[in-house]
Amino acid sequence: GVAVSLHMGNAQEILSGLLDFSYDIGIVADMKEDNRFFSYTISKDPLVAFVSKKHPWADRRQVSLKDLSNSRLILREKGSRTRIHVEEEFERAGLKLNIAMEVQGREAAREAVAAEIGIGFVSNPEFGHDTRLIALQLTDCDAKMTESVVCLKEKLNVRTVKAFLNCNNIPPKNHPLS
Numbered sequence: 001g002v003a004v005s006l007h008m009g010n011a012q013e014i015l016s017g018l019l020d021f022s023y024d025i026g027i028v029a030d031m032k033e034d035n036r037f038f039s040y041t042i043s044k045d046p047l048v049a050f051v052s053k054k055h056p057w058a059d060r061r062q063v064s065l066k067d068l069s070n071s072r073l074i075l076r077e078k079g080s081r082t083r084i085h086v087e088e089e090f091e092r093a094g095l096k097l098n099i100a101m102e103v104q105g106r107e108a109a110r111e112a113v114a115a116e117i118g119i120g121f122v123s124n125p126e127f128g129h130d131t132r133l134i135a136l137q138l139t140d141c142d143a144k145m146t147e148s149v150v151c152l153k154e155k156l157n158v159r160t161v162k163a164f165l166n167c168n169n170i171p172p173k174n175h176p177l178s
Contacts, residue, residue, distance in 0.1 A: 002160055008105065012079045018152055024161050029081035029123075031148040038156055039148040040170045045123045047085055047143050048135045052116045055134070062137040065093045072100035072118035074109050082106075085143040086121050093140065123147075 007017065014026040018037070031039045049068060051057050069090065075097070076083040090097050100118035103109050109120040114132040123145035127135045149170065155161050 002163075010077065010080045010105075015150070018150065021152075024151060024155055024158065025164055026150045028148050028150045030085075030146050031150055036152060037150050038153050039150045040165075041146050041148045043125065043147045044144050045125055045147075047082070047089075047121055047138055047141055047145060048124050048127055049138055050110075050113055050120050050122065050127060050133045050135045052114055053132055053134055054116060055119070057136065058134045060136055062139050064139045065090060065095055065141060068119060069093075069095040069098065071098060073098055074101050074103060074112045074118040074120040075099050076106070076109060076121075077102060077104045081145060082121055082123065085145065089138075089141050089143050092142075 007014075007023065009017070011028045011030065014023065014028050015037075017023040018026050027042075028039070031037070031041070049063055057063060073086075075086060087097065101112050103112055106122060106126060109122070110130055110133065112118065113120040114130070124135070126145075127133075149165070149168065151161050156165075
């Protein structure tokens with residue numbers, strides 16, 4: 001008797017949807033401490049670059065930020081945690097970003113890279129299994145993307161929220177109302 005509706009967006013969009021009660025639960029990248037929310041980190045993964053199978057680097061396994069600074073890059077929209085990590089890592093390394101295109105969402109980044117417009121970035125598990133693309137480890141990037149299950153603390157007693165958290169084995173010690 002539960003209807004499930006899936007909405008995709010960046011972390012800011014998901015948190016806004018939780019705050020305006022449009023969503024009960026979200027999966028958010030790099031959740032910051034916020035007293036309004038209950039959050040539980042489910043993964044912590046490195047960023048990877050990805051290229052088209054036709055790209056000259058498609059036979060490589062890894063790439064440096066310095067190599068990437070001389071390449072055309074596809075970046076996610078402002079507010080995307082992936083983009084923020086990429087910008088911070090390039091700044092830390094003292095390198096310039098050569099942005100070929102800014103796109104809205106991970107799927108648009110995949111399509112731009114597959115069309116050979118440039119090189120994209122995602123967290124390792126987000127890369128998926130697109131046979132048109134090749135993931136490259138970043139040799140000099142320390143950034144890690146976390147993914148967390150998030151809900152408003154005031155919704156922790158809602159039956160569907162409790163059921164979701166219990167079905168996903170979120171430990172009771174991390175669930176204040178279980």
